[in-house]
Amino acid sequence: DGGITQSPKYLFRKEGQNVTLSCEQNLNHDAMYWYRQDPGQGLRLIYYSQIVNDFQKGDIAEGYSVSREKKESFPLTVTSAQKNPTAFYLCASSPRDRGSRNQPQHFGDGTRLSIL
Amino acid sequence: EDQVTQSPEALRLQEGESSSLNCSYTVSGLRGLFWYRQDPGKGPEFLFTLYSAGEEKEKERLKATLTKKESFLHITAPKPEDSATYLCAVQPTPIQGAQKLVFGQGTRLTINP
Numbered sequence: 001d002g003g004i005t006q007s008p009k010y011l012f013r014k015e016g017q018n019v020t021l022s023c024e025q026n027l028n029h030d031a032m033y034w035y036r037q038d039p040g041q042g043l044r045l046i047y048y049s050q051i052v053n054d055f056q057k058g059d060i061a062e063g064y065s066v067s068r069e070k071k072e073s074f075p076l077t078v079t080s081a082q083k084n085p086t087a088f089y090l091c092a093s094s095p096r097d098r099g100s101r102n103q104p105q106h107f108g109d110g111t112r113l114s115i116l
Numbered sequence: 117e118d119q120v121t122q123s124p125e126a127l128r129l130q131e132g133e134s135s136s137l138n139c140s141y142t143v144s145g146l147r148g149l150f151w152y153r154q155d156p157g158k159g160p161e162f163l164f165t166l167y168s169a170g171e172e173k174e175k176e177r178l179k180a181t182l183t184k185k186e187s188f189l190h191i192t193a194p195k196p197e198d199s200a201t202y203l204c205a206v207q208p209t210p211i212q213g214a215q216k217l218v219f220g221q222g223t224r225l226t227i228n229p
Binding site: 004006031035040041042043044045048058090092094096097101102104105106107108109110112 | 120125147148150152157158159160161162165167203205207215216217218219220221222
């Protein structure tokens with residue numbers, strides 16, 4: 001079945017440690033996105049990528065980094081510079097924006113990151 | 117600034133008791149409004165896309181409608197399995213061709229048997 005796979009489901013980070021969250025999709029989508037979800041808040045965009053080897057900062061990119069070396073993969077690194085990393089992280093993908101009547105973003109089942 | 121507000125934050129209904137969830141938005145041009153359902157510990161699941169005022173979409177007990185300032189998700193005769201958080205997101209007129217969505221904070225719906 002086509003879909004988005006995020007791993008791991010749960011992740012723990014120690015002080016000063018960088019951790020990487022995996023996101024893989026087999027939907028043949030050009031665009032991929034990373035969101036952060038905190039209790040009682042809407043999803044906030046961290047980074048997005050419209051095409052391989054290109055990505056842009058979203059609204060809350062500080063303390064995060066990404067890469068897009070393959071169409072199927074868009075890993076997110078939470079660096080030690082992110083002082084409040086505890087959250088639920090969601091990866092999404094969609095066809096590239098085509099001007100109107102765009103297809104929706106489809107989401108993975110998330111990674112819950114906690115601080116040890 | 118583009119903004120989406122959902123109300124109420126939480127809603128508790130009895131099985132069979134119909135109601136509506138609201139999504140109010142202010143955006144610099146609307147390219148689309150999306151409704152998602154999210155179960156605890158899971159990612160959002162796509163329900164509907166609405167593109168223009170007056171448009172309606174239906175799926176089982178759910179019906180979504182759109183005006184120039186808000187969208188409603190009507191739930192008719194809900195069942196306990198409809199319990200979830202419902203998210204609304206809008207796509208403003210894009211900058212640099214990106215599909216950047218603005219999400220509301222969600223409405224947590226509980227249906228009691």
